[in-house]
Amino acid sequence: MTSRLKQLSEAGQAVWLDFVDRKFLGQGGLRKLIEEDGLTGVTSNPSIFEKAMGHGDAYDAGFTEFLGKADASVVDTYESQAIADIKAAAADLRPAYDRLRGKDGYVSLEVSPYLANNTDATIEEAQRLWAAVGEPNLMVKVPGTKAGMPAIRRLITDGININVTLLFSLEAYQALAEAYVGGLEARVQRGEPVDRVASVASFFVSRIDAQIDKAIDARVAAYDPESDALKAIRGKVAIANAKLAYDWYRGFIAGNRWQALAAKGAMPQRLLWASTGTKDSAYPDTLYIDTLIGPDTINTMPPKTMDAFRDHGSVHGMLTERLDEARHVLDEAKRLGLDLGGVTTGLVDEGVRLFADAADALLGAVAQKRTAFLGDRQNGMTATLPAGLNEAVEKRLEQARADVWARQLWAGDAKLWTGKDESKWLGWLAAARGQQVDPAALKALGEEAKRYSHAVLLGMGGSSLGPEVLANILGNAPGSPTLHVLDTTDPGQITTVATAIDPADTLFIVSSKSGSTMEPELLRAFFYDLAGKDGACFVAVTDPGSKLEATAKADGFAHVFPGDPAIGGRYSVLSAFGMVPAAAMGIDVHAFYEATAPMVFACGPDAPAAANPGIRLGAIIGEAALAGRDKLTILTSPKLAPFGAWLEQLLAESTGKEGKGIVPVDLEPIGAIEAYGADRLFVHFEMAGDAEDGLDTALTKLAEAGHPVVRITVAKPELIGQEFFRWEIATAVAGAVIGIDPFDQPDVEDAKIATRKLVDAYEASGALEPETAAAEDNDFAIFTADDSGFGSAQPAALLRMHFAGLAPGDYAGFLGYVERDETNAAAIAAMRVAVRDAKAVATVAGFGPRFLHSTGQAYKGGPASGVFLTITRDPDPDLAIPGRTASFGTVQIAQARGDMDVLAARGRRVLRVHLKKAGGRIEALRAAIVAAAQN
Numbered sequence: 001m002t003s004r005l006k007q008l009s010e011a012g013q014a015v016w017l018d019f020v021d022r023k024f025l026g027q028g029g030l031r032k033l034i035e036e037d038g039l040t041g042v043t044s045n046p047s048i049f050e051k052a053m054g055h056g057d058a059y060d061a062g063f064t065e066f067l068g069k070a071d072a073s074v075v076d077t078y079e080s081q082a083i084a085d086i087k088a089a090a091a092d093l094r095p096a097y098d099r100l101r102g103k104d105g106y107v108s109l110e111v112s113p114y115l116a117n118n119t120d121a122t123i124e125e126a127q128r129l130w131a132a133v134g135e136p137n138l139m140v141k142v143p144g145t146k147a148g149m150p151a152i153r154r155l156i157t158d159g160i161n162i163n164v165t166l167l168f169s170l171e172a173y174q175a176l177a178e179a180y181v182g183g184l185e186a187r188v189q190r191g192e193p194v195d196r197v198a199s200v201a202s203f204f205v206s207r208i209d210a211q212i213d214k215a216i217d218a219r220v221a222a223y224d225p226e227s228d229a230l231k232a233i234r235g236k237v238a239i240a241n242a243k244l245a246y247d248w249y250r251g252f253i254a255g256n257r258w259q260a261l262a263a264k265g266a267m268p269q270r271l272l273w274a275s276t277g278t279k280d281s282a283y284p285d286t287l288y289i290d291t292l293i294g295p296d297t298i299n300t301m302p303p304k305t306m307d308a309f310r311d312h313g314s315v316h317g318m319l320t321e322r323l324d325e326a327r328h329v330l331d332e333a334k335r336l337g338l339d340l341g342g343v344t345t346g347l348v349d350e351g352v353r354l355f356a357d358a359a360d361a362l363l364g365a366v367a368q369k370r371t372a373f374l375g376d377r378q379n380g381m382t383a384t385l386p387a388g389l390n391e392a393v394e395k396r397l398e399q400a401r402a403d404v405w406a407r408q409l410w411a412g413d414a415k416l417w418t419g420k421d422e423s424k425w426l427g428w429l430a431a432a433r434g435q436q437v438d439p440a441a442l443k444a445l446g447e448e449a450k451r452y453s454h455a456v457l458l459g460m461g462g463s464s465l466g467p468e469v470l471a472n473i474l475g476n477a478p479g480s481p482t483l484h485v486l487d488t489t490d491p492g493q494i495t496t497v498a499t500a501i502d503p504a505d506t507l508f509i510v511s512s513k514s515g516s517t518m519e520p521e522l523l524r525a526f527f528y529d530l531a532g533k534d535g536a537c538f539v540a541v542t543d544p545g546s547k548l549e550a551t552a553k554a555d556g557f558a559h560v561f562p563g564d565p566a567i568g569g570r571y572s573v574l575s576a577f578g579m580v581p582a583a584a585m586g587i588d589v590h591a592f593y594e595a596t597a598p599m600v601f602a603c604g605p606d607a608p609a610a611a612n613p614g615i616r617l618g619a620i621i622g623e624a625a626l627a628g629r630d631k632l633t634i635l636t637s638p639k640l641a642p643f644g645a646w647l648e649q650l651l652a653e654s655t656g657k658e659g660k661g662i663v664p665v666d667l668e669p670i671g672a673i674e675a676y677g678a679d680r681l682f683v684h685f686e687m688a689g690d691a692e693d694g695l696d697t698a699l700t701k702l703a704e705a706g707h708p709v710v711r712i713t714v715a716k717p718e719l720i721g722q723e724f725f726r727w728e729i730a731t732a733v734a735g736a737v738i739g740i741d742p743f744d745q746p747d748v749e750d751a752k753i754a755t756r757k758l759v760d761a762y763e764a765s766g767a768l769e770p771e772t773a774a775a776e777d778n779d780f781a782i783f784t785a786d787d788s789g790f791g792s793a794q795p796a797a798l799l800r801m802h803f804a805g806l807a808p809g810d811y812a813g814f815l816g817y818v819e820r821d822e823t824n825a826a827a828i829a830a831m832r833v834a835v836r837d838a839k840a841v842a843t844v845a846g847f848g849p850r851f852l853h854s855t856g857q858a859y860k861g862g863p864a865s866g867v868f869l870t871i872t873r874d875p876d877p878d879l880a881i882p883g884r885t886a887s888f889g890t891v892q893i894a895q896a897r898g899d900m901d902v903l904a905a906r907g908r909r910v911l912r913v914h915l916k917k918a919g920g921r922i923e924a925l926r927a928a929i930v931a932a933a934q935n
């Protein structure tokens with residue numbers, strides 16, 4: 001007996017299969033249907049591929065082969081497998097296609113649903129898929145949205161076969177017919193053949209009934225007076241709609257316009273009934289086959305529906321019959337107020353969304369497989385969050401997925417943030433793939449630098465903190481110079497470096513994006529003098545056209561490496577600002593980018609939010625901040641300790657503004673559980689192989705006590721680049737969560753202006769403006785913001801009062817304008833611990849002026865919860881700056897005073913302790929603070 005399905009073909013209707021699956025294809029399932037049932041086509045869509053690939057392991061071998069490539073994105077990986085399936089189906093269908101001379105025998109592959117509302121991107125994607133599959137019996141599937149129509153016309157003009165999907169209304173179908181005919185006519189005009197361009201119009205059926213029936217059922221349940229009339233058209237509207245579309249088709253192809261094209265061999269754009277599996281089990285399972293039979297049409301069936309039809313379908317009820325009844329059904333629907341127009345419009349948007357949801361689920365599944373495949377080539381991350389925060393994070397991730405944050409971010413869509421100029425600041429995305437640097441120039445620098453024993457980098461903030469991480473975590477290669485980083489005006493620290501090097505055996509790297517930052521300019525002057533004004537041992541890294549570029553040229557610097565003005569300083573480490581010093585240290589920059597690539601791809605535009613490590617982290621830190629857990633406490637295993645200083649700047653300067661943001665807490669020794677308030681989020685970085693330091697146990701206890709804990713693991717130093725990138729993405733995303741522009745630094749300039757004013761006055765008068773201590777003893781002079789009020793108080797009493805003001809949620813800041821050496825660092829750490837343990841508040845510390853170009857933004861512009869202690873001292877010995885009246889020591893004091901003025905002007909609580917030359921030692925201050933905190 002002939003298959004019932006073959007009877008459909010005999011009635012002029014092609015039978016296609018709405019299904020693709022690797023195992024099915026591999027086992028010859030499609031070939032069997034072609035042979036036994038006369039099947040002549042296959043359709044796929046994102047949901048079909050999600051079902052095939054998103055579960056189980058049938059595609060693992062294919063994925064694995066592809067994931068072996070270092071730079072495979074999630075979409076590349078999925079697509080490679082989809083294309084393989086489509087090619088296999090195309091091969092199975094090829095004999096039919098040849099036999100029917102292109103009239104049938106097609107397989108469809110859908111463009112990304114994410115592009116459904118973007119004409120140009122759809123055209124580009126369809127052209128790309130057409131070329132990638134490279135089979136004449138491919139149909140690229142394009143959604144029949146408003147934006148899709150011009151794309152379809154253009155693609156038909158290009159001679160690409162198109163299956164137009166998501167058609168629900170007669171109006172959309174008519175617009176499509178216009179696009180198809182228009183495309184063919186354009187070909188005729190260009191003298192190109194039209195006889196091998198095929199197109200089908202996928203008119204969806206069951207989804208319409210599902211919507212209309214829902215409305216009917218609701219009204220019937222509410223005892224609508226028209227219940228009987230409503231029930232009478234239940235399950236009939238979609239078929240009626242399809243029949244009238246077919247009727248219109250017949251009229252259209254009989255018309256002159258089409259006949260002119262037909263005379264040139266053009267193939268009609270057949271109607272394809274899609275969505276023909278019944279969604280309501282009350283209906284016969286072959287309903288949308290039995291009722292929609294007619295010449296020149298196609299029915300694409302899910303396997304279950306096809307099996308059902310083969311078993312008990314009936315070949316009668318042609319499309320051309322009972323048209324009056326169809327018209328009556330639609331008239332009735334209208335009379336009864338069933339909004340078919342609204343339903344069909346809504347179904348287009350919903351269709352796009354459902355396919356995008358399916359694509360997200362699929363890409364998420366592939367991303368997970370990819371992460372598992374990469375093992376420790378991709379840094380790990382886990383999070384233990386309290387229930388409330390966890391819920392908020394998952395909700396945010398779902399919003400980020402549905403609102404396509406990953407793609408918005410990569411496309412530089414400012415709407416993700418505040419809609420200002422954020423799109424101009426995303427050059428760091430390309431830089432992470434090595435696209436900002438000139439690899440040959442860096443290689444040459446690496447060779448050149450081998451002639452030096454030392455390299456000294458002079459820069460601030462984003463220009464120094466990344467290189468410092470690279471120097472401390474990766475270090476210099478054998479035979480390449482040791483890198484020293486100077487980001488200060490502290491005379492002691494400058495002297496320490498100046499004496500550690502031999503100026504004749506040192507490469508100086510002057511690094512400043514703006515090229516006009518004061519500190520690197522002063523340091524350049526100092527070391528240029530020290531190096532005997534020999535520009536040949538200097539290189540500059542700066543944005544094109546800067547003042548530094550001009551100086552470098554005038555002074556005969558060996559090289560000037562350009563930065564990208566579309567990258568802000570704190571996002572610049574994977575651009576020339578990090579890679580020039582890296583190359584100078586003998587680091588293989590190419591290998592470094594390769595080691596970073598897995599994270600760049602994992603955080604890519606195609607990795608859905610929940611499976612995107614950068615977006616997930618951004619959602620966690622952003623939501624934590626919104627929930628009051630805005631003190632992001634960085635804890636590291638020993639080898640990763642240097643990373644914190646870079647991360648501090650990124651987080652603080654990016655998010656700390658408009659009274660909001662994240663306050664990073666770095667280098668605060670771990671404490672007892674009682675020392676931590678409900679304002680903490682802990683992030684632990686662990687380098688594999690670092691000695692067990694008890695942190696893990698302590699963090700587990702903190703998590704058990706209800707604190708959020710994020711753990712990041714890094715298998716080897718070379719993978720630190722992945723953390724740079726993960727945190728850049730996370731910070732940008734946290735900015736979106738918090739609702740600020742993560743790329744500006746509105747509060748930094750004020751302190752610079754205040755400092756400049758003080759230094760200029762000094763240069764004019766030979767002295768800094770006098771100031772009056774609020775309290776004084778042998779060790780300290782204490783200055784309050786307005787020199788007022790506490791004339792009679794003792795330093796100890798003032799310190800006590802200062803710390804007594806700390807309330808839960810506040811943080812204590814220690815801002816040391818002293819040399820950043822071990823003694824001072826240890827003393828300040830001890831002060832922090834004393835205050836933290838006594839007051840249960842977070843503590844931060846910064847060395848001035850280094851922190852001014854880093855965390856300073858958040859201290860001034862972020863949450864108003866900081867209580868600051870500025871520490872200064874008279875430099876001994878001081879250091880002259882060539883060509884200036886002011887010394888480094890004077891500039892440093894001016895910076896401290898300028899910053900304090902600005903903090904005070906912003907309403908921040910701030911006190912300054914000046915260590916007196918006679919007895920003031922950091923140790924004495926430590927003791928005083930420990931005592932003050934206890935009271």
Ligand SMILES: O=P(O)(O)OC[C@H]1O[C@](O)(CO)[C@@H](O)[C@@H]1O
Pocket residue numbers: 460461462463511512513514515516517520568569570653745748852853854
């Ligand atoms: O590289 P530049 O322009 O010298 O700036 C250094 C640092 O100073 C800041 O502008 C803050 O003052 C940072 O954003 C930046 O990283």
Ligand SMILES: O=C[C@H](O)[C@H](O)COP(=O)(O)O
Pocket residue numbers: 018043044045047165202204206207273274275276277300
């Ligand atoms: O081309 C086929 C369509 O994508 C498919 O038939 C849609 O069917 P559904 O409505 O059952 O998802």
